Amino acid sequence: MSAVATSEAAEGTAAEATAADGEILDAEIVGEDERLLPAVPVDDAAPATPPAPAPYHVTRHTVLAEGELPPRSDGQPAFTATDFTVPDRVKKRIAERGARNTRVNRDSTRTRFEQWCRDEGRVARPTTTTANVAAYFGHLMETGKPDGGGRYSPDSLLAYCSRIVSWYPKGERPDASLVREMIEDYRLEEFIPAGGETERSAGLTLKYLVRVLAGIDETTRIGRRDAAVLVLQYGMLYRSVEVANLLVKHVRVDADGVWVWTAMSKTRRTGRGRWRFVRDRADLRTVARVRAWLADLRELREPVAQDQNPMDGEPAYLPAKPLFRALTTTGNLKRRQNATVRGLFLTGRAVNEMVKARAAAAGVALVNGLKVTSHSLRAGPNTDMAEALVPLAERNTAGDWSAASTLADDVYNRPDGTIDTSKHDPLDAVPLWGRPEREETIR
Incomplete structure (x- = not known):
């Protein structure tokens, strides 16, 4: 389409424009301000758009009475970065909670399991499988302590199992009962017959x-x-x-x-x-x-x-x-x-x-x-x-x-x-x- 406009038309006067098919159209040239554009016609017969349903905050722990609505998600507190930040000294306390010996033993056990999984091409974090844990404990039972330190005691293996399984969130933990049964079988069938009873301290009467x-x-x-x-x-x-x-x-x-x-x-x-x-x-x-x-x-x-x-x-x-x-x-x-x-x-x-x-x-x-x-x-x-x-x-x-x-x-x-x-x-x-x-x- 071609159009001829004079300077007067640019100021808002009428002008003629020639369409490609030769039809003559009357048009008014206006500025770029959208407020000057004609309003879109409204079809009174068209149904109104229904409002969006109220967003609710529901988790697996939500408990409601008959007919009670859940809390609205838009009514939840608006957390900021401050709500998730603690001072360095508090972060240290969190990291060092529990007895020191317990932390050291727990962390070393988990580190060894993670390293073994890495060496074996298995996944230890952020989650793992029951098969990975079972394979690891089978490895410990068969190879014993490093550097010829002898067999692992069943009690030690049970402690290791607890430390590893508790590393994962509830609901994503490996099946500890299967591993514990493996360890008890190991106690009765391998450890005790091989003379591996735990030596206890004397009584200094x-x-x-x-x-x-x-x-x-x-x-x-x-x-x-x-x-x-x-x-x-x-x-x-x-x-x-x-x-x-x-x-x-x-x-x-x-x-x-x-x-x-x-x-x-x-x-x-x-x-x-x-x-x-x-x-x-x-x-x-x-x-x-x-x-x-x-x-x-x-x-x-x-x-x-x-x-x-x-x-x-x-x-x-x-x-x-x-x-x-x-x-x-x-x-x-x-x-x-x-x-x-x-x-x-x-x-x-x-x-x-x-x-x-x-x-x-x-x-x-x-x-x-x-x-x-x-x-x-x-x-x-x-x-x-x-x-x-x-x-x-x-x-x-x-x-x-x-x-x-x-x-x-x-x-x-x-x-x-x-x-x-x-x-x-x-x-x-x-x-x-x-x-x-x-x-x-x-x-």
């Missing part, structure tokens, strides 16, 4: 413990510290890390015994702590040994660059500081700048090594063919009390075993369950020196 204590030179600070560790660990049936975690304020010496506060244990990680009374005994001399170590702490100061025990230094005897400390050979506090995990606290491994060394020096590294370790100071007093006919429920309570294996007998504690007002100590039933005849001789 009283008659052996007094020999260990007799071999310690308690004229030295290290000797006094170790003796105090041994009598408290025996009296409280402590695990190594539990005695290492004691603070100065957790021990209170009475005339006839020692009160010990357990803030948390392996089997009781939440809830209230509790006080328990450990009665003084002539064979263990618990009060004298704890007092001697506390006197040492009062004399010790935190080391500085120029002085290992500065007179005006920060005291070691403060309520919130560890009760048991790492010492130099001369009896001063060790510097702990490189102890980034435990800080001023001893490690459970250090306590274990001390117990083994002291037992070996006393000639009782083995008891009934079993090795003496720090855990022997849980098995030992429990054995002594069992032989003295202390009820099982009372022994389990003394050892702070899990609720699943105790009767929760707390009758000697205050109503809040944190203190034993009767000064009842189940070890009272054990004869002095571990031998009834020795007690009669002393009398």
